Amino acid sequence: xxxxxxxxRPVITIAADTPIRHARAVMVRHGIRHLPVVEAxxxxxxxxxxxxxxxxxxxxxxxxxxxQAALLEPLPARQVMTxxxxxxxxxxxxxxxxxxxWEGRAESILVVDKGDLVGIVTTSDLLKALIGILDxxxxxxxxxxxxxxxxxxxxxxxxxxxxxxAHQHHACLTxxxxxxPFWRLLAADVDHVLGSMLEQIDEDRKSEVQHRLATLVGxxxxxxxxxxxxxxxxxxxxxxxxxxVKADLIxxxxxxxxxxxxxxxxxxxxxxxxxxxxxxxxxxxxxxxHHARS
Amino acid sequence: xxxxxxVTLDSRGRSEQILAQLPPIVWQHRSAVHLLSVYPPxxxxxxxxxxxxxxxxxxxxxxxxxxxxxxxxxxxxHERGLSVSTEVRFGEPVETILATAQAxxxxxxIMPVPWCRGDGHLMMAEVTTQVIRKSPVPVLxxxxxx
Numbered sequence: 513x514x515x516x517x518x519x520x521r522p523v524i525t526i527a528a529d530t531p532i533r534h535a536r537a538v539m540v541r542h543g544i545r546h547l548p549v550v551e552a553x554x555x556x557x558x559x560x561x562x563x564x565x566x567x568x569x570x571x572x573x574x575x576x577x578x579x580q581a582a583l584l585e586p587l588p589a590r591q592v593m594t595x596x597x598x599x600x601x602x603x604x605x606x607x608x609x610x611x612x613x614w615e616g617r618a619e620s621i622l623v624v625d626k627g628d629l630v631g632i633v634t635t636s637d638l639l640k641a642l643i644g645i646l647d648x649x650x651x652x653x654x655x656x657x658x659x660x661x662x663x664x665x666x667x668x669x670x671x672x673x674x675x676x677x678a679h680q681h682h683a684c685l686t687x688x689x690x691x692x693p694f695w696r697l698l699a700a701d702v703d704h705v706l707g708s709m710l711e712q713i714d715e716d717r718k719s720e721v722q723h724r725l726a727t728l729v730g731x732x733x734x735x736x737x738x739x740x741x742x743x744x745x746x747x748x749x750x751x752x753x754x755x756x757v758k759a760d761l762i763x764x765x766x767x768x769x770x771x772x773x774x775x776x777x778x779x780x781x782x783x784x785x786x787x788x789x790x791x792x793x794x795x796x797x798x799x800x801x802h803h804a805r806s
Numbered sequence: 807x808x809x810x811x812x813v814t815l816d817s818r819g820r821s822e823q824i825l826a827q828l829p830p831i832v833w834q835h836r837s838a839v840h841l842l843s844v845y846p847p848x849x850x851x852x853x854x855x856x857x858x859x860x861x862x863x864x865x866x867x868x869x870x871x872x873x874x875x876x877x878x879x880x881x882x883x884h885e886r887g888l889s890v891s892t893e894v895r896f897g898e899p900v901e902t903i904l905a906t907a908q909a910x911x912x913x914x915x916i917m918p919v920p921w922c923r924g925d926g927h928l929m930m931a932e933v934t935t936q937v938i939r940k941s942p943v944p945v946l947x948x949x950x951x952x
Contacts (some may be wrong), residue, residue, distance in 0.1 A: 673944070676807055677831075766938070782935060785919065785947050793831075794938050794945045 515609060516602035518641045519623045519631030525550045526559065528590040532567065535559050535589050546620040546634055549593045555629060557593035560619050567592050599624045602631065606641065609633050653681040658759040660688045660750045660780075663724060666765035670795045671728060674763035677793075678736070683761075687729055687739040688753050689721050690746040714743075747783030754788055763793045808914040808944075811837045812907050814844065815876060815918070831914070831946065838889040840910050841880055843872045844899045869894045900936040907943060916946045 524542055526535050528551035535547055545561035567587060598618035600609065602625050612618040613635050623631035659674035661667045671687065678685040693714055718741060725739040742749045754762050766779045785792050811832060832839060848864035850857050876892035883890045895902050907915055917934050938945050 680807070779939075781938065785934075785938075785949075789949055791946055791948045794941075794947065796942060796944060 513606045513641070514603045515600055515606060515621065515623050515631065515633055518606065518637045519602070519633045520544075520637060521631040523548060523629050523632050525629070526589055527551065528556055528593075529588045532559075532564055532587045532589060532592055536564050539564075545636075546632060547589075548622060548629060548632065549589050551590070555597060555599075555622065555624075556590070557595045558597065558620055558622070559589045559593040562619070563592045563594055594619065597622060601625060606633075606638070610638055613638065654678075654683045654761045655681070656686070656757050656759045657681075657683045657761045657763060658686045658688055658750070658754045658757060659763045660690065660746070660784075661725075661728070662689065662746075662765075663721075664765070666795070670763060670765045673793070673795045675737070677761070677763065682736075684736045684738070684757075686753065686757050686759070687725060687737060688750060689725055689739070689741050690749040691718060691721060691741055691743045692746065693743055746780045747787065750780070750784050751787045754784075754790055759790050761791055761793060762788065763795060765795055808832075808837050810840065810910060810912045811914045811916060812840050812842055812903070812910060812912040813916045814842050814903055815879065816843060831916075832888065836888070837914075838891070839883060840906075840912070841876045841890065841892045842903065842906055843876060843894045844902045844906075845872070845894070845896050846899070847896050865896050869896075899933045900940065903933070903937055904940060907941065912943055914944050914946060915941055916948060918948050918950045 524538065524544065525548045526538060528549050530549075538547060539545060539561060547559045548555055549557040549559050596618070598612060598620070599622045602623050604623075609618075609621045612621060619634075621633040622629055623633060654677060657674055657678050659671055661671055674685055674687075677683065691714070693710075721741055725741065729737045729739045740753060742753060750762065750764070753759075762784060764781055764784065766781050781792065781794050808831060831837075845865075845868055848861045848868065850861045850864075851859040872894040873892060876894065880890040880892050893906065895906065903915065906912075915937065917937060919934055934947060938947070
């Protein structure tokens with residue numbers, strides 16, 4: 513980007529003998545803080561809002577407004593203006609101007625083309641350009657969406673909601689199933705033999721879940737959809753996986769807890785919301801429609 | 807996908823953070839956004855059996871302040887091309903939010919969760935929990951950093 517792209521034009525200038533009070537009125541009228549000063553057709557300085565404030569009498573002693581004006585009246589711009597002029601051509605890069613302003617080596621950049629003043633760049637113009645750049649990046653889109661599924665009746669709707677969002681935002685979708693170990697569902701101590709049997713059951717369950725996830729994901733192979741199976745407490749594992757893939761949205765239903773937590777009437781979603789920093793979209797199973805059909 | 811979105815905001819200022827979270831869903835669908843602030847019903851101030859301030863006066867004052875805040879937030883969204891409306895209501899928060907959602911044919915409720923404990927876990931407000939449990943439409947919960 514060059515200075516021509518963001519400079520203010522046309523440039524409002526004043527003569528060197530313009531009284532400060534009039535110059536100030538020009539600044540207020542046009543909403544600007546920098547006035548290039550011209551004398552005999554040549555640039556001789558810049559009158560800034562800061563320069564004017566430096567010579568203004570303090571309001572603390574309680575001078576009448578007309579007295580303050582009278583004090584400023586005889587002062588011409590040439591006595592107050594800064595003579596430090598920073599000139600750059602229109603094709604000069606913006607980042608150079610930004611450095612000059614940031615380091616305090618200039619209060620404004622005068623854009624000069626073949627000796628003629630064609631524009632002026634101030635900190636406000638750079639901020640305006642920054643807003644434009646940030647606006648281009650805003651609104652952000654989701655790039656990683658995690659959708660936990662438990663193959664309950666709500667799963668299909670939750671999955672399709674997440675898939676729809678992933679399509680619209682061109683996001684990666686991670687379909688997650690948290691397998692609660694069978695012994696935990698029993699909530700009881702088990703001996704070695706029973707433990708082996710339970711492990712075998714868990715293996716079978718895992719294969720079954722893998723098959724169902726593969727089917728679910730396989731139908732949507734066009735989208736960037738992957739699946740994961742993890743073991744543990746649903747809430748904690750969902751939060752952990754979301755953090756691992758740097759998810760910026762979790763889409764889930766109000767899945768029920770297993771074991772004791774079920775009796776505490778607290779859903780997995782509530783657990784997840786209370787532990788994850790990323791937004792959580794809770795999709796409700798449309799029971800009315802389901803009941804109506806059944 | 808989501809055409810009418812209800813955003814619940816309080817007037818304590820931090821809810822503005824939600825604006826940064828809004829866009830991905832709101833902007834994708836160019837949704838109509840309804841900003842809602844709900845306050846519990848005000849009670850008249852009575853001293854020595856004499857009413858100093860009536861409830862409707864307190865509600866009127868609170869409503870003006872809240873609408874001022876909502877309008878500032880609305881302006882930011884409006885400047886970016888969204889259709890935004892604002893409303894301040896008094897009543898039981900959960901019921902009022904759900905009733906407003908139903909009345910305005912909302913298909914998504916966005917709720918900021920404004921409070922955060924030191925250990926990084928969130929203490930969800932009862933209102934949020936109840937809205938999640940009772941809402942017939944999806945609820946997007948957005949965490950606001952303390």
